[in-house]
Amino acid sequence: MDALLSLRNVWLSFPRGRRHVVRVLADVSLDLRMGEVVAVLAQRAQGKTSLLRVAAGMERPDKGSVLFAGEDLWRPTGTRGRSLGRRPSRPVGARIAFVRRGEPDLDVSMLESVALPLTGAHGWREAHERAERALGDVGARGCAERRWSELTDPERARVALAQALAREPRLLLVDDLTATLELVETEYLAKLLHKLAMERDLGVLMSVSDAGATAWSGRVATLAGGELLAPALPVRPTEDHSNVISFPGG
Amino acid sequence: MASTVQQSEMSAGEIVLGLLVEQPDTCYQLDKRIAERLGSAQFSRGAAAGAVKRLLERDLIRPAEGEGRPDLQVVGGRKKTIYEATPAGVEHFRCWLRASTQTPPVREELHAKMALWGSEDLSRLIEIVREAEVSSTLQLRELNRQTRVERQMIDASSWELTKQLIVTAGEVMWWDARIKWLQDVRLELEKERRCQQAMSGSGRAQAFAR
DSSP: OOOSEEEEEEEEEEEETTTEEEEEEEEEEEEEOTTOEEEEEOOTTSSHHHHHHHHHTSSOOSEEEEEETTEETTOOOSGGGOOOSSSOSSOOTTTEEEEOOOOOSSOOBHHHHHHHHHHHHHHHHHHHHHHHHHHHHTTOGGGTTSBGGGOOHHHHHHHHHHHHHTTOOSEEEEESTTTTOOHHHHHHHHHHHHHHHHHHTOEEEEEESSGGGGTTOSEEEEEETTEEEOOOSSOOTTSOOTTOOOSSOO | OOOOOOOOSOOHHHHHHHHHHHSOBOHHHHHHHHHHHSGGGOOOTTHHHHHHHHHHHTTSEEEOOOTTSTTEEEETTEEEEOEEEOHHHHHHHHHHHHSOOOOOOOOOHHHHHHHHOOSSOHHHHHHHHHHHHHHHHHHHHHHHHHHHHHHHTSOTTSHHHHHHHHHHHHHHHHHHHHHHHHHHHHHHHHHHHHHHHHHHSOSOOOOBOO
16 A cells, blocks of 8 residues: 655754754654554654654755655656755645644634635635534534633644644644643544544644653654654564664554 | 563562452453553563462462352363452452552663663664664553553543553553653763764764754
C-alpha cells in the first residue's frame, strides 16, 4: 500500500546568529499510511512543530523529499525544471489540515470560528453544516454558541480539532494537542483520533510532549537532536531489540 | 529490558494475596491475572506458585473448601487447587494496602555505565543510549497495546476508566521520563563528541548548537 505521507532523508536547519546553525531535522524518514496514527514524542524545542510543518508543505527542507499521496510537494514546476520559489508545487491546503491550539483571530462563536474559513470554498450553508458536524464529532456541540474566552482548555482542544476536521482532510497533523490536559481528556482525544483515522481512512501524524498521549497510536517514534528514532516492525516483547533500525518501515 | 530498576521491595506475595481476596483462584489463573494487571512489573511465569507456597506457610491463604471438592478445578483433564484468603490473610492485605508506600532506590544499569565510562569511544556509548531509547519506545508501545484492550471494554465516563488510566499512567510516565532522560543524555554526549572532534580535528569546526 502506498504511503499517504512520505518523508525521505529530510534535513532542516536554521541559522542562529552569524556562525551557528541549529539542526532541527537530521536525515529524517517517515512513512504514514491512510488510517494510521503515528505519534512523535519529543521535548520542548526539539523540532516537533518543524517536523509537522515540513509534512504540511509549510516549510521546505534543506535536503530530502516530502511526498503526499505519491507527489513530491516541492517538485520544480517552472520552465527548465527550476522551482518557482519556496511554495509547494501542489495546492495541498484542502487535503492536509494542521491542528494547533491557539486563540482565533476573530471574537466570534465557535461555530462561526469553524465555519468561516470554509465559506469561501464551500459557501455559507455547507460551511456551517460541516462546522456543526465537526463539532459534534469531537463532542463539542455545547461549544457552538460560546466564545473562546468562555471555554475550558479541554473544550478549546476539541474545537481546534473540529476546525481541522471540518476541512475533511486526508492527512491530519496534530501539534501537541494534549499538552496541558489531564489524563481522562488526553485519553478521550487520543482515542477519538484513532477512531477517526480508522473510520475515515485518515492519516494522523501527531507530535506529543508526554507519553500518555501515545495510548492509541499505532506507532510511536521519538525525536531529539534532529534524529527520529523508532522500533522496526514486526515486534514481540520477548525478542532482542538491540539491533533495531529506524524509519522507514518501522 | 536492559535495565534493572528495582520497582520496590514488593514481591509477588502481596499481589497474589490481593488477587485472592478479590477472587479465589488457581496458580495458573493467578499468573494470567498478574500479567494483565501489572504487566510491566515483569514477574516471571510461575511467580504465583512461589508466592502461593509462602502465603500457605504463613496461613494467609488456604485451599478453598466446599461440598464435593469444588475446590479442585479441572483444567485440561488435570485437577488444579483453588486457593482463597483466610481471615488473617484478608486483614494482612488490608493493612498492607493502607500502609504508606516506600520509595525504592533506583538501580539502573545504564546509570552505572555512564558513571564508569571514560572519555573515549563516546560513539559506542551514544549507540547504547540510542538503543535504549528505541527499546523504551518499544516497551511503551507494547504497554499501550495491552492497556487498549482493557480500555475498549470500560464505560468512558466511569470511575473504572479513571482508575485504569491512573494505574497505567504510573507505568507510562516511567517510560516517558526514561525516554526523555535518554534523549538528554544523547544530546549531551553528542555535544561532547563534537567538542572532542573539533579539538582534535583540523580546519574550521562548525559548531552545532544542538
